[in-house]
């Protein structure tokens with residue numbers, strides 16, 4: 447069955463109307479039709495229903511086809527308007543066509559009517575599609591004009607379109623200034639040569655290219671441009687670009703800052719190393735002469751003098767300890783990392799041997815899961831584990847310290863954890879304890895200087911990992927650190943972090 451055709455007939459004669467209808471039915475149209483005879487009825491019909499075609503008698507009593515056409519046009523309805531008449535003269539017919547009717551036919555020869563309708567329906571469809579395409583084109587143009595990036599379309603190397611951002615980028619005020627010009631006017635001869643010898647051959651193969659170029663503005667100044675080129679059909683090329691001069695400058699600035707930071711960190715590390723090393727000597731002198739003073743004059747001076755000598759010895763000894771810790775800390779950053787495949791299990795065994803006396807004296811039980819081969823500096827890894835294990839034993843609250851070492855792997859990193867059943871740490875101090883010389887207890891409670899975890903942090907960070915603690919006061923602690931599985935260690939800035 448054919449599609450339903452909605453026909454509005456403007457006709458005073460019912461017979462003539464039926465004649466038209468019969469003709470259309472013969473042509474196998476399935477019809478929905480209505481007949482009107484006055485302007486009011488026509489207006490009502492147009493407003494209330496949708497018609498595929500309007501077929502109008504030229505002359506009706508008190509109404510005619512030209513007036514009907516005006517009504518249709520005023521309502522802005524795009525429906526084919528075909529005039530049928532027994533009397534229409536050539537001049538009137540031409541006038542009807544001129545004012546917008548699609549066709550006219552003589553009543554006594556309606557043979558052409560079905561074909562005329564089919565043709566008009568096709569034309570309506572084409573007009574609709576064209577309208578849709580125009581709407582889409584306008585939307586795309588609006589989007590192009592609103593784009594922050596510069597967009598240009600070139601045909602055989604010359605500009606046929608450039609959006610507002612593109613013009614702004616190159617310092618032009620109007621699209622006309624670029625239209626019809628070659629892309630070469632925006633680049634130096636060297637850049638043109640590079641495009642022609644390197645970029646376009648690749649663009650020809652891959653149909654798209656992205657990269658950076660030095661572009662020249664209308665006033666001759668230049669800027670670094672990030673540009674993407676896409677080759678469409680028929681020699682059409684789309685260029686999208688943006689100014690990245692500022693980003694480039696920032697990158698250079700950042701590199702300079704990093705180099706500066708690296709240098710000053712190295713200097714600081716060296717300073718700490720040299721200072722702590724050199725301070726040892728005068729301190730040793732103070733200590734030995736104070737000892738001499740004490741041994742020679744103990745009991746010969748008054749009690750207060752003896753006490754003062756005691757204070758000096760005590761202070762100097764503590765200072766010696768601090769300086770030696772500082773030296774160990776800066777040494778960790780000064781030595782080159784000798785990263786290699788390292789068996790964590792054998793490192794743990796070595797650490798247990800190193801700590802044998804403490805382990806035996808404290809009855810500590812050290813256990814572990816299977817431990818992996820990791821990529822790390824074995825000496826530093828040993829020091830790291832030693833610090834964590836000795837703390838786990840030292841900060842105990844029960845008779846038998848229990849320490850367990852485990853490792854897990856996820857997202858290209860190993861996480862190694864040392865868990866104890868000790869005194870635990872209030873979470874508010876979980877960052878502070880990794881800062882050099884920061885302690886949570888007085889020396890009388892637990893011995894130490896507060897350097898161990900700072901050294902651990904430095905070792906872990908030099909390996910590209912992180913260290914942290916999970917703990918609650920009175921509930922034991924778990925110190926964990928990560929090591930990248932494929933450890934490409936870079937020369938990290940050597941730093942001495944006195945404030946964390």
Ligand code: ADP
Pocket residue numbers: 833837838839841866868869870871879880884885886887893894895896897898899900923
């Ligand atoms: P030190 O042990 O010489 O004080 P560290 O840098 O090794 O220095 O530790 C800093 C502080 O962190 C310690 O003073 C202690 O308060 C806390 N701490 C470290 N390890 C543990 C642990 N396993 N359990 C509880 N507290 C700990």
